[in-house]
Amino acid sequence: MHNRQPIGVFDSGLGGLTVLKELVRELPQYDYLYLGDSARAPYGTKDFDTVYRYTLEAVRWLFDQGCPLVIVACNTASAKALRNIQQRDLPGIDPTRRVLGVIRPTTEVIGDHTDSGHVGILGTQGTVDSGSYAIEIAKFFPEVHVHQQACPAWVPLVESGDYLDPIKSEPLIRQCLEQLAAQSPLIDTILLACTHYPLLYPQIRAMLPTHIDLVTQGSIVADSLAAYLTRHPQMAERLSRSGELSFTTTGDPAVFGRAASQFWGASLKAQQVYL
Numbered sequence: 164m165h166n167r168q169p170i171g172v173f174d175s176g177l178g179g180l181t182v183l184k185e186l187v188r189e190l191p192q193y194d195y196l197y198l199g200d201s202a203r204a205p206y207g208t209k210d211f212d213t214v215y216r217y218t219l220e221a222v223r224w225l226f227d228q229g230c231p232l233v234i235v236a237c238n239t240a241s242a243k244a245l246r247n248i249q250q251r252d253l254p255g256i257d258p259t260r261r262v263l264g265v266i267r268p269t270t271e272v273i274g275d276h277t278d279s280g281h282v283g284i285l286g287t288q289g290t291v292d293s294g295s296y297a298i299e300i301a302k303f304f305p306e307v308h309v310h311q312q313a314c315p316a317w318v319p320l321v322e323s324g325d326y327l328d329p330i331k332s333e334p335l336i337r338q339c340l341e342q343l344a345a346q347s348p349l350i351d352t353i354l355l356a357c358t359h360y361p362l363l364y365p366q367i368r369a370m371l372p373t374h375i376d377l378v379t380q381g382s383i384v385a386d387s388l389a390a391y392l393t394r395h396p397q398m399a400e401r402l403s404r405s406g407e408l409s410f411t412t413t414g415d416p417a418v419f420g421r422a423a424s425q426f427w428g429a430s431l432k433a434q435q436v437y438l
Contacts, residue, residue: 166229166403167194167196167229167403167405167407168194168229168230168231168401168402168403169193169194169195169196169228169229169230169402169403169407169409170186170193170194170195170196170230170232170233170234170388170402171195171196171197171198171222171225171226171228171230171232171233171234172186172195172196172197172198172233172234172236173197173198173199173200173218173221173222173225173233173234173235173236173237173240174197174198174199174200174236174237174240174358175199175200175201175203175204175205175206175207175217175237175239175240175318176199176200176201176204176205176318176321176322176359176412176414176419177199177201177321177322177359177362177419177422177423177426178236178237178318178321178357178358178359178360178362179197179199179234179236179237179358180197180199180358180423180426180427181236181358181359181361181362181379181380181381181426182234182236182265182358182380182381182384182385183195183197183236183408184381184427185381185382185384185385186234186381186384186385186388187408188385189382189385189386189388189389190385190388190389190392191406192404192406193402193403193404193406194402194403194404194405194406194407194408194409195407195408195409196225196228196230196409196411197408197409197410197411198221198224198225198411198412198413198436199410199411199412199413199414199419199423199433200217200221200412200413200414200438201322201412201413201414201415201418201419202412202413202414203217203413204318204322204414205287205318205319205322206237206239206240206287206289207239207286207287207288207289207290207313207315207318207357208287208288208289208315209239209289211243214239214240214243214244214289215243215244215247215248217240217244217438218235218237218240218243218244218245218248219244219248219252220438221438222235222248222252222262223256224436224438226256226257226260230260231259231260231261231398231401231402232260232261232262232263232398232401232402233260233261233262233263234263234264234265234384234388235262235263235264235265236265236358236384237265237358238265238266238286238287238290238356238357238358239286239287239289239290239357240264241264241265241266241295242266242289242290242293242295243289243293245262245264245266248262249262261398263387263388263391265358265380265384266295266296266299266356267299267387268380268383268384268386268387269296269354269356269380269383269384270296270299270300270302270303271303271387272383273300273304273307273352273354273378274300274303274304274306274307276352276376276378277307277351277352277376278351279349279350279351279352280306280307280308280349281307281308281310281347281349281350281351281352282300282307282308282309282310282350282352282353282354283310283311283312283343283346283347283350283352283353283354284296284297284309284310284311284312284353284354284356285312285314285317285339285343285353285354285355285356285357285360286311286312286313286314286356286357287313287314287315287317287318287357288313288315290313290356290357291311291312291313292313296309296311296354296356297309297311308347308349310343310346310347310350312339312342312343312346313339314335314339314357314360316335317335317336317339317357317359317360317363318357318359320332320335320363321359321360321362321363322359322422324422324425326362326363326366327425329366332363332366333366333370336363336366336367336370337370340367340370340371350375351374351375351376352375352376352378353367353371353375353376353377353378354378354380355367355377355378355379355380356380358380358381360379361379361380361381362426364377364379409434410423410431410432410433410434411433411434411435411436412433412434412435412436413435413436413437413438414435415435416432416433416434416435419433420432420433
């Protein structure tokens, strides 16, 4: 990998694949290196310092593999670690590299999806507790009311593969949707504010009234990255372009590969790495 300069994509496990898939769809010419920290997932229940430390270790590892640009495709890590890494660590590591997250690009557009001005946020406990979405949405759409609901069982549901079993998954999904709905009858837009959650999209969509817009982040982040590279041609020129994808995990590569392949729609092999 030493001759390549791929875009690094990091997540606590499988969820970031929902972002990577859209990045590849919109920007297929670039090389990508995916890192899923499955051995230490989920992040949503961990404290601020732990998430920050894990995320910084992942970013440093991706930098060591030659990535000049890293996308933190994890809402919990974006909420709890990204700002510190950008402002405190990156200048000392390499000020020419960049680390971007998923919260800012999402909050820049989410207000355009609602007619009622009431948006529901479904996320991990860590993302909800951070208040990041409420804070950032208020900057761009101060008139929008934000209603948040933590769904702590959903990431384990995806990582274990149990989301494919309706008997196990549907009660857990329905419970969170009912808790969010109870907060306001005016919610007409729901954001899946965890990159794992799009794997539950068909079940969530089937349980929601048809007038509610269910928003995922993958295409939003892809559009944002494309715009970023247009604005920063010096970064775009650094990235290698052979359309290669590499997948790594801190967990069991066979388990990761089987689970990821179900979502990816094609056989996927991952290499185990240690942070």
